[in-house]
Amino acid sequence: MTGATAARRNDYYRRLDPLSMAPLWEVLGDLVTPSPASRCRPACWRYEDVRTLLLESGDLISAREAERRVLVLENPGLRGESRVTTSLYAGLQLILPGEVAPAHRHTQTALRFVVEGEGAYTAVDGEKAVMHEGDFIITPSGTWHDHGNESDGPVVWLDGLDIPIVTLLDASFAERYPEEAQATTRPRGAAAARYGCGLLPVEASSGGPASPVFSFPYARTREALDRLRASAAVDACHGIRMKYANPLDGGYALPTIATFIQLLPRGFRGAAHRSTDATVFCVAEGEGRTEAGEETFTWGPRDTFVIPSWWPRRHEVEEEAVLFSFSDRVVQEALGLWREEREPFAGATA
Ligand code: GTQ
Numbered sequence: 001m002t003g004a005t006a007a008r009r010n011d012y013y014r015r016l017d018p019l020s021m022a023p024l025w026e027v028l029g030d031l032v033t034p035s036p037a038s039r040c041r042p043a044c045w046r047y048e049d050v051r052t053l054l055l056e057s058g059d060l061i062s063a064r065e066a067e068r069r070v071l072v073l074e075n076p077g078l079r080g081e082s083r084v085t086t087s088l089y090a091g092l093q094l095i096l097p098g099e100v101a102p103a104h105r106h107t108q109t110a111l112r113f114v115v116e117g118e119g120a121y122t123a124v125d126g127e128k129a130v131m132h133e134g135d136f137i138i139t140p141s142g143t144w145h146d147h148g149n150e151s152d153g154p155v156v157w158l159d160g161l162d163i164p165i166v167t168l169l170d171a172s173f174a175e176r177y178p179e180e181a182q183a184t185t186r187p188r189g190a191a192a193a194r195y196g197c198g199l200l201p202v203e204a205s206s207g208g209p210a211s212p213v214f215s216f217p218y219a220r221t222r223e224a225l226d227r228l229r230a231s232a233a234v235d236a237c238h239g240i241r242m243k244y245a246n247p248l249d250g251g252y253a254l255p256t257i258a259t260f261i262q263l264l265p266r267g268f269r270g271a272a273h274r275s276t277d278a279t280v281f282c283v284a285e286g287e288g289r290t291e292a293g294e295e296t297f298t299w300g301p302r303d304t305f306v307i308p309s310w311w312p313r314r315h316e317v318e319e320e321a322v323l324f325s326f327s328d329r330v331v332q333e334a335l336g337l338w339r340e341e342r343e344p345f346a347g348a349t350a
Contacts, residue, residue, distance in 0.1 A: 035347060040085050040278050040308035041077035042292035045092075047115070047302035054094050055154060063099040063147075064180075070094075070159060073304060082163065084306055085278035087328040088257065089163040092304075094156050095120050095149040103146035103177035108166045109210070109256050110139040113158040113282050113324050114218075115302050119151025124214045126185030131155060134218025134284045136244060136261075136324065138254055140210030146181050158282050158304060160326045162256040191215070195247050204248065209255035211246035216253075218284070225263040225322065237273040237342055239264040239315070251330075258329035263322050264288060270315040275340040277327035278309045286321025290314065312345065 016022060030037070054071050063069045070091035073084045084090035092115065095101060103123070112122060114135045121128040125143045129135070139145040149155050166172050194201060196213035228240050235241060241262035244253040252258045258277070261284070264270070272291075281290070287300045291314045292307045299305060307313045315323075332338035 036276060036308075036310040038086055038278065038308045038310070039077040040075050040083075040306070042295045042297070042305070042307055042311060043073075043076050044297040044299065044303060044305035045073055047300075047304075050092055050304075051116070051156070051302075054092055054156060058094055058096050058154065063095050063101045066101075067104070068093060068101055068159075073306075075306060077308075084160075084280055085308065085328070087162070087164050087168075087278070087331070088280065088326070089159075089161040090280050090304070090306075091159045092156055093147075093159050094154060095147055096154055097149050097152050099149050100180055101147040102180045103144050103182045104174060105142055105144045105177070106174035107141050107171055108174075109141045109162045109254050110145070111160045111254065111257055111259060111326060112137040112139075113160070113284075115156045115158055115282065117151060117153050117155035119153075120147060120149040120155035120157075122147050123182055123184065126182060127190055127214075128184060128188055129215035130188065131157065132218060134222065134322075134324075136216040136218070136221070136259065138210065138214045140208065140214070140254065141256075143214075144177055144182050146177070148181065158324075160257055160259075160280060162328075165256055165328070165331065200247065207246075207248045211244075211248070211253040213247055213253075216244055221261055222322070225261065229263060229265060229320075234265060234268070236271040237314075238262055239268055239270065254330065255334075256328070256331055257326050258333075260325045261322065262325065263320065264315055264317045266317070266320045268315065268317050272312045272314040272343040272345075273340060274310050274312045274345065275329070276309050276338055277329035277332055278307065279325050279327040280304065280306045281323050281325045284322040284324050286317060286319055288315060288317035288321045290316075312343070 070093045072082050073090040075084050114131045114133050118132045120131045122137050124139050124145050129137050232240050239262050244259040246253050282304045283299050283301050290297050293311050297305045
């Protein structure tokens with residue numbers, strides 16, 4: 001391109017600018033990329049580092065004042081944006097004995113994966129779910145929820161929310177409940193009895209977009225994985241990987257965040273694969289390694305790590321391990337966008 005052409009074009013662009021227009025040809029290659037071009041980076045948060053700082057926050061601010069006392073896990077490629085991946089938020093929340101994180105509701109969907117301690121609870125629409133390590137609890141969009149700790153030790157869980165998705169869609173609404181804690185209107189276990197025991201009310205409606213079972217205790221999940229170890233096929237990439245499901249339709253438990261539990265059997269050497277859903281993993285049990293591109297994370301219990309969209313990844317363990325994970329796969333599947341590829345890869349890798 002000659003200098004004269006460049007000057008003519010720049011002059012033309014300057015005249016487009018006040019009319020809020022811009023030439024596509026200058027940006028097309030960055031908008032429509034041959035494969036995902038994410039700013040999201042692989043990252044790993046070791047629990048022993050996080051725990052010390054998280055407990056220190058307990059001396060700095062109360063759960064009441066903070067509303068939610070959380071250390072946000074910021075993806076290193078997305079600092080300052082409160083995002084663990086491009087589409088999802090994650091944080092580690094601390095609640096101390098006797099504290100209450102006040103009731104509120106919002107259009108954002110949330111999940112909790114209990115990392116340390118037990119005896120805290122999340123109340124969802126009038127029913128309390130008591131927490132034990134490894135329990136998975138959901139607070140679907142629009143449900144009132146508060147957290148409390150009736151135990152004598154700190155309780156920590158991983159929060160996953162679809163905040164960036166709701167922000168993208170400009171659909172955020174939130175409000176505080178008039179009181180600190182919502183009234184209990186249903187006994188513990190009511191939702192599980194009604195929807196989570198292989199039975200359903202005969203007149204069960206199709207329900208909302210989220211699972212009416214809002215607590216998935218680890219004891220049951222672990223028992224299922226134990227039985228599956230002896231009977232299920234072991235996937236070359238994923239070991240034995242199951243999704244948390246909505247009992248009304250067999251779909252994912254939440255409409256915007258797909259959630260999984262996977263058992264990597266003793267000696268597992270996973271094959272490489274990549275998928276378009278950047279995935280957040282939290283180690284429920286065991287130790288292992290995950291390669292993400294050139295990076296290798298060596299992880300142990302309670303660590304959290306994230307693998308970006310389309311980065312090849314591979315898991316390896318010596319002894320058995322269990323990983324919880326979540327991603328936006330449910331959204332991508334609904335939109336016909338989700339892809340997975342196993343080695344050998346067709347195109348260039350990230
Ligand atoms: O527990 O309701 O990590 O509203 C971020 C926003 C947790 C919660 C977070 C929230 C919550």
